[in-house]
Amino acid sequence: MNSKDKNKIILPYATYTHPEVAQVGYNEVQLKKEGIAYDTYAEDFSHNDRALCESNEGLYKIHTKKGTDVILGATLIGGPAGDLIVNVTVAMHNNIGLKKMGECVHPYPTYAEAFKKMADNYNRKALKPGTKSLLRGIISFNKK
Numbered sequence: 001m002n003s004k005d006k007n008k009i010i011l012p013y014a015t016y017t018h019p020e021v022a023q024v025g026y027n028e029v030q031l032k033k034e035g036i037a038y039d040t041y042a043e044d045f046s047h048n049d050r051a052l053c054e055s056n057e058g059l060y061k062i063h064t065k066k067g068t069d070v071i072l073g074a075t076l077i078g079g080p081a082g083d084l085i086v087n088v089t090v091a092m093h094n095n096i097g098l099k100k101m102g103e104c105v106h107p108y109p110t111y112a113e114a115f116k117k118m119a120d121n122y123n124r125k126a127l128k129p130g131t132k133s134l135l136r137g138i139i140s141f142n143k144k
Contacts (some may be wrong), residue, residue, distance in 0.1 A: 011090045014082030017057055022085035025073025025075035025092055026063060037066035039125075040116035042099065051079055060114045062098055064090065068124055069097030079111040087115060098122045 012024035031038045042061045045051035051058060059079015064071055074088040091101050102119020106112045 004013055009091045010089055014085060019078040020076075020080040020081035021057070022076045023074065024085055024089045025071065027073055027075055028061075028063065031063060031072065036072065036101065037065045038072055039066055039122075040064075043114040043117045043121075045078060045111075047117075048079075048111060048114060050111055050113070054079075058111075060084075060111075060118070061116075064120050064122070065097055066102045069099040069119075069126075071096075071098055071101075084112055087112060099126075100112075113131050 010024060014020060014022040026036070026038075028036075028038075028040065040061055040063050042059060044060075045056060045058045056079055058076075058081070060074070060076045060078075060081075062071060062074045071088060071092050073092075074085065076085055076088075087101070090096070090097060091098075097118050099122060102116045102123065104116070106116060
């Protein structure tokens with residue numbers, strides 16, 4: 001959240017329709033309107049084993065401050081979105097970034113694994129070109 005939001009209550013909401021929809025913090029429309037630079041990490045249910053088992057479709061998005069893992073908001077659609085929005089709310093309330101959210105172990109299979117995948121995407125994006133080259137070299141060396 002930006003400086004004017006320091007004293008703002010982080011209030012999630014959920015709509016218990018089918019699919020469930022939940023949101024906390026900024027959404028993309030608000031971020032654009034306020035001119036806040038942001039990155040979006042999204043995970044759809046096409047690779048979520050729990051969603052596949054239950055034949056559910058959905059999409060979870062987390063918005064972070066551009067170039068960082070500071071969470072500005074999230075929109076969850078599908079699955080138990082109303083239950084899972086609390087994960088993002090707690091992270092935002094306690095200044096826990098997307099990277100730290102991804103370090104948490106989730107039971108398998110759960111919808112919450114989407115948070116880990118989004119954090120993995122952040123971590124891949126955060127790697128510097130030199131680090132990427134070094135890792136590729138180590139991986140190719142180990143394959144020999």
